[in-house]
């Protein structure tokens with residue numbers, strides 16, 4: 001019989017990896033087609049390629065951040081503790097897309113003019129919020145290894161709770177830059193709200209649960 005470790009290693013993890021990498025692959029094809037290196041691509045960068053690329057990285061970053069937060073409730077509701085094996089990969093992909101999003105902005109939108117980037121971060125509140133989210137996300141990605149987990153011990157858990165703040169800032173950043181139709185950011189806020197409510201409920205349950213009796217020896 002196939003054990004869970006083998007199922008994850010050879011089945012579920014490669015599938016999740018491919019799904020997470022698909023937006024990057026599409027973007028690469030879109031860029032190659034836009035610069036004339038390949039005749040066509042499933043992703044057309046259209047009349048405003050920078051905007052298209054910002055969207056193509058920003059949305060996966062936000063989606064993967066939210067999915068990362070969904071892992072714990074899903075594990076608790078289903079009892080499938082092995083779902084935790086996917087969390088690091090999802091979080092790292094989220095950080096990858098957020099960084100790519102920043103590179104598109106700094107390079108293609110601002111022409112690598114760091115003074116202009118700095119001025120924009122100060123001037124436009126939605127950029128300030130996005131930058132803050134990114135600055136908080138990077139240390140989480142760096143400390144996601146088993147070695148860092150062991151080294152930081154209990155501090156690791158505390159540090160990684162910051163992911164909730166990162167998601168809040170990410171959704172807020174999205175909300176603030178939307179010009180007219182706020183339905184999508186509203187949906188992201190609603191999902192985030194449900195996740196926070198679940199977390200609060202769980203914390204309350206743990207607090208109010210009677211202490212377990214000590215084991216008889």
Ligand code: HEM
Nearest residue numbers: 054055058059061062098102105130131133134170174177
């Ligand atoms: C965790 C970090 C971040 C997340 C999750 C995120 C997510 C998003 C999302 C979902 C959008 C909307 C895309 C669309 O529908 O077109 C967006 C737009 C944008 N973001 Fe971010 N972002 C992040 C960080 C940043 C940073 C660090 C910057 C720059 C310093 C930035 C600059 C922009 C810009 C310029 C836009 C386009 C605004 C427009 O079209 O007018 N973002 N971001």
